[in-house]
Amino acid sequence: MTKIKRIAVLTGTRADYGKLKSIMQALETHSNFELYIFATGMHMHKEYGFTFMEIVKDGYKNIFSFINQRHGMGTQMDLILANTINGFSAYICEINPDLIIVHGDRVEALAATIVGAMNNILVGHIEGGEISGTIDESIRHAITKLAHIHFVANEDSQKRILQLGETQTRIHIIGSPDIDVMLSPNLPTWEQVKARYEVPFDDFGVALFHPVTTSYANMGKYAKIFVDALLRSQKNYIVIHPNNDLGREFIIEEYSRLAENGKFRLIVSVRFEFFLTMLKCSQFVIGNSSVGIREAPIFAKPAIDIGDRQRNRYLPDDKIVNCDYDSEQIIAAINSTKNVNFTPYSDFGKGDSTEKFMKILADGNFWDTTLQKHFVDKD
Numbered sequence: 049m050t051k052i053k054r055i056a057v058l059t060g061t062r063a064d065y066g067k068l069k070s071i072m073q074a075l076e077t078h079s080n081f082e083l084y085i086f087a088t089g090m091h092m093h094k095e096y097g098f099t100f101m102e103i104v105k106d107g108y109k110n111i112f113s114f115i116n117q118r119h120g121m122g123t124q125m126d127l128i129l130a131n132t133i134n135g136f137s138a139y140i141c142e143i144n145p146d147l148i149i150v151h152g153d154r155v156e157a158l159a160a161t162i163v164g165a166m167n168n169i170l171v172g173h174i175e176g177g178e179i180s181g182t183i184d185e186s187i188r189h190a191i192t193k194l195a196h197i198h199f200v201a202n203e204d205s206q207k208r209i210l211q212l213g214e215t216q217t218r219i220h221i222i223g224s225p226d227i228d229v230m231l232s233p234n235l236p237t238w239e240q241v242k243a244r245y246e247v248p249f250d251d252f253g254v255a256l257f258h259p260v261t262t263s264y265a266n267m268g269k270y271a272k273i274f275v276d277a278l279l280r281s282q283k284n285y286i287v288i289h290p291n292n293d294l295g296r297e298f299i300i301e302e303y304s305r306l307a308e309n310g311k312f313r314l315i316v317s318v319r320f321e322f323f324l325t326m327l328k329c330s331q332f333v334i335g336n337s338s339v340g341i342r343e344a345p346i347f348a349k350p351a352i353d354i355g356d357r358q359r360n361r362y363l364p365d366d367k368i369v370n371c372d373y374d375s376e377q378i379i380a381a382i383n384s385t386k387n388v389n390f391t392p393y394s395d396f397g398k399g400d401s402t403e404k405f406m407k408i409l410a411d412g413n414f415w416d417t418t419l420q421k422h423f424v425d426k427d
């Protein structure tokens with residue numbers, strides 16, 4: 049490879065940044081690549097923790113920030129999509145990248161993929177082929193159909209992408225890059241985390257509850273049941289604010305009941321590495337975040353998964369328990385986590401995703417990937 053390749057990476061949330069971070073750092077320091085970061089979405093807003101500053105603190109050379117939503121219109125995903133297309137399209141005209149990298153299933157990733165596909169720029173999608181609830185799943189598969197290269201976590205995801213008519217040669221199994229960070233020896237200590245986030249206790253559960261867009265009409269009721277169960281369980285919790293999906297306001301309103309209660313530490317958002325240490329030192333995870341499914345097993349933490357936001361992503365057992373929106377059931381599940389002991393495991397990689405990703409990009413053939421895709425019929 050002779051010419052330095054320009055790579056534009058879009059990040060729209062703390063969720064995708066944690067998963068892209070190790071790859072971004074490898075690209076930033078490699079002499080064959082120039083990394084251009086387009087930071088947008090929840091990163092840019094105080095109400096979601098202004099996580100843009102975490103990207104800045106990580107010291108990259110080229111960071112562009114773009115505000116794609118106004119306060120009060122945070123839930124209008126169609127408008128966020130339109131705004132992000134607008135901003136990202138102008139950005140790539142300036143940067144003229146050889147490759148665009150997106151992660152996951154957020155509307156911003158869809159926007160960048162549309163822009164790349166329609167401007168004949170290669171798009172690589174990380175962690176497609178997974179299944180879940182809410183509109184996320186449709187967005188994730190839509191990105192797969194528009195992206196040119198798929199960096200997937202495991203064989204199951206590869207199989208689904210093939211089922212969507214994609215070509216085998218466009219798929220690379222690399223695992224989930226956040227595991228690289230999870231298994232790193234450089235995570236902060238619990239004492240550092242405790243001091244930075246002013247956590248007043250050492251025994252606690254981590255609660256993350258996001259809106260389920262397709263259950264918008266019931267979100268107020270569901271949020272109340274969740275908060276009632278946390279209060280009745282008599283345990284300590286670090287409660288992390290939800291993302292900006294449709295229905296967020298109901299959850300925030302219910303959380304106001306916890307604000308003055310010493311058993312709860314409410315935090316808007318926690319820096320990824322600090323969050324990982326919190327998880328590592330917790331007793332269990334509760335809510336409907338992917339954290340319970342994807343990350344908790346790696347630290348051998350039991351998870352209580354409520355509702356269907358993570359539907360089909362796992363088979364419930366004593367390590368990951370699924371509950372309906374029912375306080376009694378949730379409390380019983382919390383109590384059942386006490387005696388759960390298991391060996392850490394992951395179905396999403398071994399912590400070498402970045403190395404695999406960089407190896408694929410180092411292969412000259414990668415850059416000859418054709419922009420024209422052909423649907424592969426299954427027999």
Ligand code: UDP
Nearest residue numbers: 062063066256288317318319320323337338
């Ligand atoms: N996360 C983080 N800080 C937080 C909460 C979550 O860095 O305060 C990370 C977490 O480790 C996970 C990702 O963000 O990798 C996604 O979690 P979240 O619950 O925000 O979203 P989901 O994936 O369920 O949509």
